[in-house]
Amino acid sequence: MHVLVIGSTRGTGNLLVRQLLDRGHAVRAMVRDPAQGPALAGLGAEVVVGDLEGEFDRCIPGVDAVAFCAGSGSATGPDATLRVDLHGAVRIIDACVEHGVRRYVQLSSMAADDPMQGSEAIRHYLAAMHARDRILDASGLDATTVRPGGLTHDAGTGRVRVGVPTIGERGTIPRADVAAVLAACLEEPTTAGATFELVEGDTPIATAIAEVVRRGRSA
């Protein structure tokens, strides 16, 4: 499989690049700054320059799937949340429709189904995730939306807990396990159409993905 990873330079997206390469897939890594390229090329990724606030059209054609893991980060303001996390994603969705890249896995956030659940401090962020996830749903793409709890830097365990569509209580999860779940979704096309929450747990990832497929179908 040939996957474009957006948000490839750090965090969950960077771990996803590594895991997809380890699993034998071809990875195209989109970077904003060419200086970010060599580290990713050194891992074995194809590096393309693209900017969610500018041009990225050359990044899309030719891949089998897109994994959207980009975020402007907590250090930027909510104006960047709107420009990058929300509108950058919307433009990528539109470009996938235009170029016929139908398979799309989106890294969202727990509670994005109902931003009113969130604290005042993060409600604006959840509002952006909520809108983004709905626009993806309406796009007609074969999309899987993954909504993890609070991300940690702990080592991955390979075990998780999923809720389809929601878990009903807060939790955390290592970024490495989120990346493994994103990779598993990319490898399992029948997760298309599913949206699920994800925290650390006791269920092997393959079993959890089977649960997502089963419950996503009955939803």
Next chain:
Amino acid sequence: MHVLVIGSTRGTGNLLVRQLLDRGHAVRAMVRDPAQGPALAGLGAEVVVGDLEGEFDRCIPGVDAVAFCAGSGSATGPDATLRVDLHGAVRIIDACVEHGVRRYVQLSSMAADDPMQGSEAIRHYLAAMHARDRILDASGLDATTVRPGGLTHDAGTGRVRVGVPTIGERGTIPRADVAAVLAACLEEPTTAGATFELVEGDTPIATAIAEVVRRGRSA
């Protein structure tokens, strides 16, 4: 016609309340602060208390149409743009679907079709409008989306220029004329499904609305 106006206390929404009442319609005005009620009740509106960041469920049932004119204003930050302008609108859309209020007129903004056209200073705002308009489109409601140019406090002229879906150049328009166009859209159900830009011009509003209907159908 019985219309719920959201954003009724100031600006275009307040002018819409006055114009709808002048035209003989019943107006329900949603206000966040009960202290805002008497001024609207004095005009002849039914006043209901509701908060786009809180509860508003009692505001929706029983009306024939909703006109969404609320905005957090330029004095608030982009976090409020996300919480109020975007997510408040999304929640109202969902409530209209839930309560079977099918007719919806949304006050949007010129260039919301392509926020990348906007200056860096307003791009985040246009990104919110863009997402909001797409979520309304996907809602299945009988929606009309009105995207005026820069709003002025000049007296209304009753004459405008429309572009379906876009005009292709910038312009301004008095708030009073935008309110008159919103009222005309509410009175013309065949504008449902149309999205158009609006600036000041030479065309009588009734003629402009007929153009929106004709070109909206052929789009």
